[in-house]
Amino acid sequence: GAGVSQSPSNKVTEKGKDVELRCDPISGHTALYWYRQSLGQGLEFLIYFQGNSAPDKSGLPSDRFSAERTGGSVSTLTIQRTQQEDSAVYLCASSLGVQDRDGYTFGSGTRLTVV
């Protein structure tokens, strides 16, 4: 696609429910990144993919968080048993590859609110 597409743009969920956030990167971009931005805070790294592999999962906050990428394209970030502290904007970005030094293209984010 022309840009990085994230869906849904907004999600309100009840505490304890599972949610899935989707990211569709720019066509041809082999690297995909998930970050979290809490209100008034900077960007917190969650996970990145090179192709379908996730070499670095060190940023996932707990085992309730998981992510996958299939076909070297779309990625899904899943949060199980959501908690109020999971409320944040989840940002996805892509780049040509992890060795690429041209910077990232970000999506508009998914605003998650856990009530």
Add this chain to the structure above:
Amino acid sequence: GNSVTQMEGPVTLSEEAFLTINCTYTATGYPSLFWYVQYPGEGLQLLLKATKADDKGSNKGFEATYRKETTSFHLEKGSVQVSDSAVYFCALDTNAGKSTFGDGTTLTVKP
């Protein structure tokens, strides 16, 4: 590990004022440096970049010079506009698989 430290905000300026947002970094290896901008309600956009020492990145009237000796990449603009109001993020990339971002600096420009 890698880290980026940005000037704390918020920063409030009058239109046509000079802007500086400080950014310093700590990194292993030879990082590429970036400034991203986030307008209200939007995702981050790459504003400018520099890949080696003494390179100057520039875009939309903004400039930043990669200073290896002071490990800095300060963002400057000679005359800000109301439309420049946004959050600015400094970031670095060392081919470690992910970029490291600063906490962001909120800029408000008043007419």
